Amino acid sequence: MAPIIHEGFANFLCRLFKLLCKTLIYFQLSALCKSSLSFLEGAEVMNQKYVDSHNAYSATTKPLNLFLKNAPKKTTIEPNLPSLMEGNFMLEKQPSGMAFHMINARALEDFGFNDQIAPNFKIAIFFDEDRSQFKFGEHEIPSKRPNKSATVMHFNEATSCAMRVKTGAQRSALYLSTDLDWFERNQLDTNLMKRRLSQPVSFENWTLPDNLWLQAKQMIHLQDQSYISKMAREGFTLSLMSSWLQFVGQEEQNITKPESRRVAQFKELLNSNEVLGMSLNAICHHLGMSSATLQRYANEHLKMSVSQYLRKRKLHLAKTALTTNGLSIMEAALVAGYNHPSNFTTAFKREFGVCPADAYRLL
Numbered sequence: 001m002a003p004i005i006h007e008g009f010a011n012f013l014c015r016l017f018k019l020l021c022k023t024l025i026y027f028q029l030s031a032l033c034k035s036s037l038s039f040l041e042g043a044e045v046m047n048q049k050y051v052d053s054h055n056a057y058s059a060t061t062k063p064l065n066l067f068l069k070n071a072p073k074k075t076t077i078e079p080n081l082p083s084l085m086e087g088n089f090m091l092e093k094q095p096s097g098m099a100f101h102m103i104n105a106r107a108l109e110d111f112g113f114n115d116q117i118a119p120n121f122k123i124a125i126f127f128d129e130d131r132s133q134f135k136f137g138e139h140e141i142p143s144k145r146p147n148k149s150a151t152v153m154h155f156n157e158a159t160s161c162a163m164r165v166k167t168g169a170q171r172s173a174l175y176l177s178t179d180l181d182w183f184e185r186n187q188l189d190t191n192l193m194k195r196r197l198s199q200p201v202s203f204e205n206w207t208l209p210d211n212l213w214l215q216a217k218q219m220i221h222l223q224d225q226s227y228i229s230k231m232a233r234e235g236f237t238l239s240l241m242s243s244w245l246q247f248v249g250q251e252e253q254n255i256t257k258p259e260s261r262r263v264a265q266f267k268e269l270l271n272s273n274e275v276l277g278m279s280l281n282a283i284c285h286h287l288g289m290s291s292a293t294l295q296r297y298a299n300e301h302l303k304m305s306v307s308q309y310l311r312k313r314k315l316h317l318a319k320t321a322l323t324t325n326g327l328s329i330m331e332a333a334l335v336a337g338y339n340h341p342s343n344f345t346t347a348f349k350r351e352f353g354v355c356p357a358d359a360y361r362l363l
Helices: 007-033 191-197 210-219 227-255 259-270 280-287 291-301 306-323 329-335 341-352 356-362
Strands: 065-068 085-093 099-107 111-117 120-126 133-136 139-141 149-155 159-165 170-178 201-207
Touching (some): 139 201, 149 227, 201 280, 259 291, 259 306, 291 306, 306 329, 306 341, 329 356
Antiparallel strands (some): 065 111, 099 170, 120 170
């Protein structure tokens, strides 16, 4: 089989390897010298209005419409207004053509904004403590996100963006962003990439490798402007993009396997007891599929979403527990994944037409 990512990717990896080697040498020398490089050197406490536009190419030039808790109308950002966030922010355009964006700050009051972002590609890593709420177009990103995961998104046209933050909430996230032509400029515009980027808008969760997750947690504190720190950030950005490209290539190879084998793997897992304790993210990782591919398989072979299918399976297990094993309604509710009997009763009646107390009628 011909490789998915061609010689442009090899050049990309070569540049990444050189950067990582230089970074490794630096940190080894630093350890020997017991240097006390401060990760917070050069960091500033924001003393003006902070607005996170998520657009690496317009953030410094384009004003946003800001909504303050006590302001009934839109307010244009002005430097002399009191602070909304306290912490650290960085937006760095790198030699690779990508942009590194970091925010680690706490909201001093409720606020939000609406904006239009230009067409771009973005990998967003939200840390556990980040509780901001985002909406891109009609797609909402929940405040509670899967652990050790990134949200990969792209927009082929200008898209609305909205954010809301509550007083005291922490914004803690890293972003890699670039324009869509970046892939062509770096000879990475394969048929695979063209297909993925042809959709007007796309979002998917990607489980990060452990080493990248650990690097990301270090990068959130690496804020000084020394040459070495800039090189470390570029090395991380290249590693992140490289790892995602490899993931995409592997997923494409998996999809090209005989369909009957892929379907068999999918059905075997979905019918196993193991899957009942797995999250959707874990199922995607186990099968080597993106969330979009998993849902496509579910619609084709189950005629419903994965969540609906798993809910039905658990309700049938609960029915067996009531009619055969003699469990109480509360115990059966826990089997089905419900903490409250009232919610379980509603779902049970919707599925079987009778209340759990009358489950004996189903025998």
